[in-house]
Amino acid sequence: MLQKRTRLVRIGTISIGGGEAVAIQSMAATKTIDFESTAATCQHLADAGAAIVRIAVDSKADAEALREIRKRTTANLSVDLQENYKLAALVAPYVDKIRYNPGHLHHSEPQKSWQDKVKFIVQVARDNDCAIRIGVNYGSLDPNLSHGIKSHTDTDIDRVINSAIEHAEFIDTLNFTRYCVSIKSSDPATVTAANRRFNELRPDIPLHLGVTEAGLLPEGLIKSRAAIEPLLAEGIGDTLRVSLTVSNDRKVEEIIAGKLILDNVRKGTIHSGIWKRAALNIISCPSCARVENERFVMLAEQIYERTRAIQDYPLTIAVMGCRVNGPGETDNADFGIWCGVNSVNLKQNGTIIGTFSYEEVIPKLLNLIEDWKTNIY
Numbered sequence: 001m002l003q004k005r006t007r008l009v010r011i012g013t014i015s016i017g018g019g020e021a022v023a024i025q026s027m028a029a030t031k032t033i034d035f036e037s038t039a040a041t042c043q044h045l046a047d048a049g050a051a052i053v054r055i056a057v058d059s060k061a062d063a064e065a066l067r068e069i070r071k072r073t074t075a076n077l078s079v080d081l082q083e084n085y086k087l088a089a090l091v092a093p094y095v096d097k098i099r100y101n102p103g104h105l106h107h108s109e110p111q112k113s114w115q116d117k118v119k120f121i122v123q124v125a126r127d128n129d130c131a132i133r134i135g136v137n138y139g140s141l142d143p144n145l146s147h148g149i150k151s152h153t154d155t156d157i158d159r160v161i162n163s164a165i166e167h168a169e170f171i172d173t174l175n176f177t178r179y180c181v182s183i184k185s186s187d188p189a190t191v192t193a194a195n196r197r198f199n200e201l202r203p204d205i206p207l208h209l210g211v212t213e214a215g216l217l218p219e220g221l222i223k224s225r226a227a228i229e230p231l232l233a234e235g236i237g238d239t240l241r242v243s244l245t246v247s248n249d250r251k252v253e254e255i256i257a258g259k260l261i262l263d264n265v266r267k268g269t270i271h272s273g274i275w276k277r278a279a280l281n282i283i284s285c286p287s288c289a290r291v292e293n294e295r296f297v298m299l300a301e302q303i304y305e306r307t308r309a310i311q312d313y314p315l316t317i318a319v320m321g322c323r324v325n326g327p328g329e330t331d332n333a334d335f336g337i338w339c340g341v342n343s344v345n346l347k348q349n350g351t352i353i354g355t356f357s358y359e360e361v362i363p364k365l366l367n368l369i370e371d372w373k374t375n376i377y
Contacts, residue, residue, distance in 0.1 A: 006205060011051075022232065025051065025052045026251055028054070028251070032056060039069045039073045042069065043073040044251075045252065048256075051076060051239070054080065063087055079099065081098060092125060092128035098125055098130050099133040101135045103137065103141045105117050131178045133181070141160065168205060180238065188211055188226040189274075189275060192273055206238035207236060208239045210224070210240055211224050211228075215244070215282060216304055219282070226274065229264055233265055242254045243286035244257065245300050279311065282316075283333065284319040296339045303365070307369075316332075322339070330345075330350070335368060340355075344361040
């Protein structure tokens with residue numbers, strides 16, 4: 001498997017790009033503040049073959065926990081900044097890579113330009129020997145770019161790529177080259193098309209590949225194979241993550257799936273790239289520390305089981321565990337579920353129907369689907 005020679009980017013003890021082997025990643029699903037469990041998960045994933053393990057940090061308490069996590073694991077650690085870009089200064093001493101999403105920079109200090117915020121992140125990374133990932137997701141785009149995005153058309157892909165290019169070019173002006181880019185969607189064909197196009201424009205930049213909410217097995221692996229294997233076969237992609245909806249004790253399955261994808265490409269048994277989805281498409285995000293309630297995974301599994309009888313109907317149901325991609329993905333679905341700590345938001349065509357308990361939401365969803373069937377058919 002010959003990778004195109006992007007520039008080399010060091011991340012802790014490993015490097016991506018430059019012809020290095022494709023690195024597999026995963027993400028801890030424990031609460032970051034529980035530093036002992038999180039460190040144990042990180043080490044377990046690293047021992048299983050994860051070259052990089054990502055951790056979510058949403059607060060100063062999470063950032064403080066990183067100090068203890070760093071002491072307890074040899075894993076190369078990446079951290080998500082999410083809405084608070086200033087957390088970079090608190091986490092950088094204890095991690096090897098900082099991931100920021102251009103779509104989240106507007107949340108904190110909206111009066112300040114995104115350029116000033118990126119300057120801050122880059123300087124922190126430079127001072128602390130960290131790499132950076134520019135992580136662009138369809139489900140959480142900059143509001144100035146995402147208005148009206150629903151169909152993942154060529155025009156929509158251009159908007160997403162423009163965001164990635166804009167940020168890459170700006171970081172280039174800061175004379176910082178230790179960064180990679182990811183362009184992710186819940187749709188495999190969009191992932192493939194967007195990464196091909198970005199690679200044509202910036203063949204020098206290492207790419208992190210993945211379907212942002214691949215979902216439950218076996219469909220989650222099928223979607224990931226359809227998106228990632230054709231790209232790797234073309235020499236595009238330097239690191240990958242298979243983002244499965246599994247509980248924390250099953251996170252190793254993401255690594256097993258990643259190894260399977262790499263093995264398929266080496267053997268030439270590559271997925272065609274055509275994802276032949278059932279009419280019913282269930283999108284569910286991977287479990288991580290941001291999930292508000294551990295029942296999220298069980299809820300996703302229950303919805304999958306309870307909707308099998310309608311799998312021939314052309315519906316998209318999004319089941320999301322937190323606020324990060326929850327609003328965007330549920331807005332774009334026919335029916336969307338966005339989980340909170342004790343309750344669940346239920347949407348239809350982007351409009352909130354109501355907030356329900358974990359016990360109430362599935363019967364309510366099924367009733368809405370029955371009403372939809374009656375009106376359509």
